[in-house]
Amino acid sequence: MRLTALGLMALGLCGIAHAEAPLREMADPPQIHYLNPAEVAPRLIFAPPPGEGMTRQELDFLHRLIAVTPADRIVRARADGEDETPAIYSVALGRDLGQMPATWNLLVTIEEETNAVVAAGKDEFARPRPYQSDPTMPTCKTVKQGKSQRSYPSGHAGVGYSMGWALARLAPQRAEAVLARADDYAMGRWFCGVHYPSDTSASRGAAMVVAERLLADPRLAVQVAAARTELAGLR
16 A cells, blocks of 8 residues: 555654757746736645644654665655656656657646745745754755755645646546655655655645646647647557
């Protein structure tokens, strides 16, 4: 039985792209281009982060989780932390997304919108990261304590879930594997000690909203249809 990110959190608290066609690069910083900013304002799309008591429970959970996590899983989490591209879903799809330019570019659009929504939430809530609240928190790599407080919501989880949800909708035959990968990708942020479970949970809900709205946006209808065609042959 597969434990989802939310399920694992509940248990704990209770006890490479190389396409032949050109691929669009992600904008930096990402900007909202399709969504109505007023409808995805931080206080509308995200609940406030947990208070001090729940944060302490989450810190304890992360310490216990990381202590029993195999080294190879930590290594994989570190690698995921360096990759926010659609390539993270190539294995789950059984196809190199770098060779599927229509799908790749649609996912980059979804990723950019999600990043913009999440970035606004980070600025609004300014939650310290786990290692900022607890200097003894193990992390995947050296972190700078002076970096801005931007734990809530999680950017990696946000883009992972939004791209994953879009792929699951466009290629339902691969939905189970894709959504499992989305959870796995988000949980990597816990294993690296850089996000609380509530950070990734908040991103999950917002990401689904973003993906659904973009897939239904008539301005993206041609791109969505092209991606669906590329994905149609998957088993």
